[in-house]
Amino acid sequence: MQNLTALLEKFPSLKVLCVGDAMLDTFIYGKVERISPEAPVPVFKKTREVSMLGGVGNVAANIAALGAKVSAVARVGRDADGEKIACLMKSGGISARLAARDGVPTTAKTRIVSANTHILRIDDEEIAPPSPEELAEAKRAVSEEIADADIAVLSDYGKGFVSGELAAFVVEKAAERGIKVVVDPKGDDFSKYRGADIVKPNLKEFEAVSGAKVDPDSEGFAERIAEGAKKIFSKARIGGLVVTLGEHGMFYAKAPDARGAVCARTKRRKVYDVSGAGDTSISAMALCLAAGSTVEEAMEAANIAAGIAVTKLGTATVSMREMEAELSRTARPASEKIATAEELGRIAERLRADGLRVGFTNGCFDLLHRGHLYSLEQARRECDFLVVGVNSDDSVRRLKGAGRPVQDELTRASVLAALSCVDAVCVFGGDTALELVKTLRPDVIAKEGYELDKWPEAQFVISAGGKAVRIKRLENFSTSEIIAKMGREKK
Numbered sequence: 001m002q003n004l005t006a007l008l009e010k011f012p013s014l015k016v017l018c019v020g021d022a023m024l025d026t027f028i029y030g031k032v033e034r035i036s037p038e039a040p041v042p043v044f045k046k047t048r049e050v051s052m053l054g055g056v057g058n059v060a061a062n063i064a065a066l067g068a069k070v071s072a073v074a075r076v077g078r079d080a081d082g083e084k085i086a087c088l089m090k091s092g093g094i095s096a097r098l099a100a101r102d103g104v105p106t107t108a109k110t111r112i113v114s115a116n117t118h119i120l121r122i123d124d125e126e127i128a129p130p131s132p133e134e135l136a137e138a139k140r141a142v143s144e145e146i147a148d149a150d151i152a153v154l155s156d157y158g159k160g161f162v163s164g165e166l167a168a169f170v171v172e173k174a175a176e177r178g179i180k181v182v183v184d185p186k187g188d189d190f191s192k193y194r195g196a197d198i199v200k201p202n203l204k205e206f207e208a209v210s211g212a213k214v215d216p217d218s219e220g221f222a223e224r225i226a227e228g229a230k231k232i233f234s235k236a237r238i239g240g241l242v243v244t245l246g247e248h249g250m251f252y253a254k255a256p257d258a259r260g261a262v263c264a265r266t267k268r269r270k271v272y273d274v275s276g277a278g279d280t281s282i283s284a285m286a287l288c289l290a291a292g293s294t295v296e297e298a299m300e301a302a303n304i305a306a307g308i309a310v311t312k313l314g315t316a317t318v319s320m321r322e323m324e325a326e327l328s329r330t331a332r333p334a335s336e337k338i339a340t341a342e343e344l345g346r347i348a349e350r351l352r353a354d355g356l357r358v359g360f361t362n363g364c365f366d367l368l369h370r371g372h373l374y375s376l377e378q379a380r381r382e383c384d385f386l387v388v389g390v391n392s393d394d395s396v397r398r399l400k401g402a403g404r405p406v407q408d409e410l411t412r413a414s415v416l417a418a419l420s421c422v423d424a425v426c427v428f429g430g431d432t433a434l435e436l437v438k439t440l441r442p443d444v445i446a447k448e449g450y451e452l453d454k455w456p457e458a459q460f461v462i463s464a465g466g467k468a469v470r471i472k473r474l475e476n477f478s479t480s481e482i483i484a485k486m487g488r489e490k491k
Contacts, residue, residue: 003336004288004297004300004327004336004345005300005327005336005343005347006146006302007287007288007291007292007293008066008320008323008324008327009343009346010068010291010292011066011067011287011291011320012067012068012174012350013070013107014068014069014150014287014289014290014291015068015069015070015071015148015149015150016060016063016068016069016070016071016149016150016151016152016153016283016286016287017071017073017142017146017151017152017153017170018063018071018072018073018074018076018152018153018155018165019056019072019073019074019142019146019147019152019153019154019155019162019166019170019275019380020056020057020058020059020072020073020074020153020154020155020156020161020184021055021056021074021077021107021128021155021157021158021159021160021161021162022053022054022055022056022057022072022074022075022085022098022106022107022161023050023053023054023055023057023058023105023106023107023109023157023159024052024053024054024057024081024085024107024108024109024443025051025052025053025054025058025108025109025111026049026050026052026108026110026111027049027050027051027052027110027111027113028046028048028049028053028110028111028113029042029046029048029049029050029113029114030045030046030047030048030112030113030114031044031045031047031114031115031456032044032045032114032115032119032248034434037240044112044114044119045477051084051088052088053085053088053105054088054109054200055074055090055095055155055157055159055279056072056074056109056153056155057071057072057088057089058083058279058280058317059153059155059184059279059282059283059314060072060089060092060094061088061089061092061094061345062279062280062283062284062305062317062318062442063283063286063287063316064092064093064230064317064325064433065317065318065319065320066093066283066284066287066319066320067289067320069095070093070094070095070098070301071094071095071096071097071145071149071233071288072089072094072095072096072098072143072460073097073138073141074096074097074098074099074161075099075100075104075130075134075138075161076098076099076100076101076106076113076362077099077100077101077104077105077106078100078102078104079105081105081106081108081124082098082100082106084335085098085099085106089366092141094469095145097138097141097144098147099130099134099138099141099157100222101131102136102475104126104128105122105124105125105126107124107125107159108123108124108125108155108357109121109122109123109124110122110123111273112190113245113358124139125159127158127159127160128159128160129160129163129306130161130163130166134161134164135163135165137147138161138166139166141168141431142166142169142170142173142414143173146173146174146177147168147177148177148181149177149179149297150290150425151172151173151174151179151180151181151182151286151289151290152173152179152181152182153181153182153183153283153286154167154170154181154182154183154193154196154250155279155282156183156185156186156187157184157186158186160381162186164192167183167192167193167196168194168195168457171193171194171195171196171458172195174193175195175205179194179290180197180290181197181198181237182196182197182198182199182200182282182285182286182289183195183196183198183200184200184279184282185200185201185205186201186205188208188209189209189236190209190232190234190235190236190238191236191237192236193233193236193238194236194237194238194311195237195238195284196238196239196241197238197289198238198239198240198242198285198289198295199236199239199240199241199242200241200242200243200278200281200282200285201241201242201243201244202243202278203216203243203244203245203246204242205443206225206227206228206232206241206243209232209477210228210229210231211228211231212224212225212227212228212231214228215351216245216246216247219313221255221428222251222263224459225251225253226253226258227258227489229241229243229258229295230253230256230258233253233255233256233257234256234259237255238255239254239255240252240253240254240255240295241253241286242295242299242302244278244281244306245263245321245425246324249263249265249299249303250263250281250299250303250433251263252296252299252303252470254295256276271350271359273360277306277309278306280306280308280309280317280318281302281303281305281306281309282302283305284301284302284304284305284306284318284323285298285301286298287301288301288302290299292420300309300320301323304323304324304326307326308322308323308326308454318353320350321350321351321356323352324347324351325351325356325384325385325423326349327428328437329452334414334415334417335417336417336420337417337423337424337425338413338417338424338425338426338427339424339425339426340439341426341428341435341436341439342439344347344387344424344426344439344440345439345441347385347424348385348387348440348441348442351384351385353441356383356384356385356445357382357383357384357385357444358383358385358387358440358442358443358444359379359380359382359384359385359386359387359438359443359444359445359446360382360386360387360388360389360433360437360442360444360445360446360457360461361375361376361386361388361389361445361446361447361471362388362389362390362391362404362428362433362436362447363375363388363389363390363391363447363458364390364391364395364396364399364400364404364479365388365390365412365415365416366396366400366404366406366407366412366479367403367406367407367479367482368412368415369478369479369482370474370476371477371478372426373419373421374474374477375446375447375448375471375473375474376416376419376421376422377421378446378471378472379422379444379446379447379460379469379471380422381448382444382467382469383442383443383444385423385424386422386424387423387425387426387435388416388421388422388424388425389425389426389427389428389436390409390412390413390416390425390426390427390428390435391409391427391428392409392410392427392428392429393405393408394429395428395429395430395431396409396440398431399431406479409427410427411423413427420460426440428487432456432457433457434456434457434460437460437461439464441461441464442461442466442480443461443466443467444461444466444468444469445457445458445461445466445467445468445469445478446468446469446470446471447469447470447471448471448472448473449473450470452468455468
């Protein structure tokens with residue numbers, strides 16, 4: 001499996017074309033403390049109101065938040081809500097190609113929320129197919145914007161704009177460019193998306209189209225969902241299905257026979273709001289596919305992104321920094337935390353841009369013991385993202401003498417990377433970590449037992465505006481003593 005962090009690094013070089021139904025999502029927050037004397041209904045006291053992009057706008061906003069370039073082709077009404085969508089797209093770095101139509105209002109959803117609970121949703125919409133003029137304008141915008149796009153996303157919310165003709169046009173233009181099309185579908189006929197590479201329904205939509213009834217908690221659910229997928233493939237010529245299963249993750253079936261189907265489980269989280277989580281997941285999936293990932297890798301990234309989104313209130317976006325932080329702590333195996341100085345330098349830049357503190361410590365870590373853990377945990381408390389530098393085998397031999405290290409550099413780096421308090425590991429070959437520190441430019445450097453005048457790495461960090469922290473040593477623990485003890489016991 002490719003390193004997901006390496007995939008994230010490609011996002012800023014990518015462009016995504018999004019086509020679909022634009023919406024304005026408004027959240028009105030407040031309190032309910034009494035029942036109305038006029039009727040048996042709660043009295044809602046408004047405290048604040050927030051408007052944000054919904055529908056294809058939220059997909060585009062998530063793509064922009066993940067660092068990629070994005071354009072959105074959509075329809076709005078010629079009204080105040082349509083103007084809000086245009087302003088929100090512009091401020092979010094989205095290239096908006098919006099067709100404004102008289103007589104059809106901008107689709108708007110207003111949610112009333114109290115104590116993190118949705119009380120009511122008010123929809124203002126009119127479902128209407130695109131007029132001949134709108135269709136021509138949309139096709140013109142798609143032709144222009146897809147010219148330098150790396151992938152296309154169709155976000156169909158059933159509001160009428162994504163007609164069969166427009167969907168077919170997007171697929172046709174993508175095929176001419178040799179790029180993939182990913183679809184968030186609506187309705188009970190997926191043949192509308194003929195030629196798309198991935199169609200991504202939720203479980204309810206999948207059951208409605210396939211006729212299958214699937215319980216992810218039941219035995220044999222994978223076989224039942226694969227059978228349902230084959231029924232869809234027999235009617236709709238699409239490349240594959242990714243069925244979202246909520247807290248159970250995602251299921252991928254490839255056309256035509258759903259063989260080798262894959263289920264990607266997700267991490268369980270405390271859910272505050274599922275609004276827009278599907279938009280977040282398709283954004284991450286599309287970017288990974290554009291970056292050259294497999295569908296399985298794209299599903300893993302989509303699960304992570306959606307998992308972050310549901311912990312936020314409202315129609316939320318997920319940033320590159322949040323994805324990197326989540327990957328560094330829980331999503332990656334130890335081997336994927338080991339990186340080069342250049343890779344970590346780029347990650348550190350983005351983390352600092354988001355207001356997070358990058359920390360650094362280093363050592364040989366030949367035989368990991370309790371003293372090491374004590375020091376690493378102290379260093380982690382000083383920052384948001386801890387990078388550990390590990391002396392190479394040659395460096396350890398020069399510092400410690402013949403017979404060292406006991407464990408090779410890859411083993412030492414891998415053991416460190418398996419620790420939850422360590423976010424990244426880098427092997428360096430010098431007698432000091434100064435060159436690595438100059439590349440990383442950490443905000444905090446932490447180490448035990450060094451005076452500042454004999455600590456060149458700390459001097460550099462301080463000169464660059466950072467902080468040096470002397471870690472308290474846990475006595476009676478050392479690699480040298482462990483090796484000596486092993487020698488005495490052997491005799």
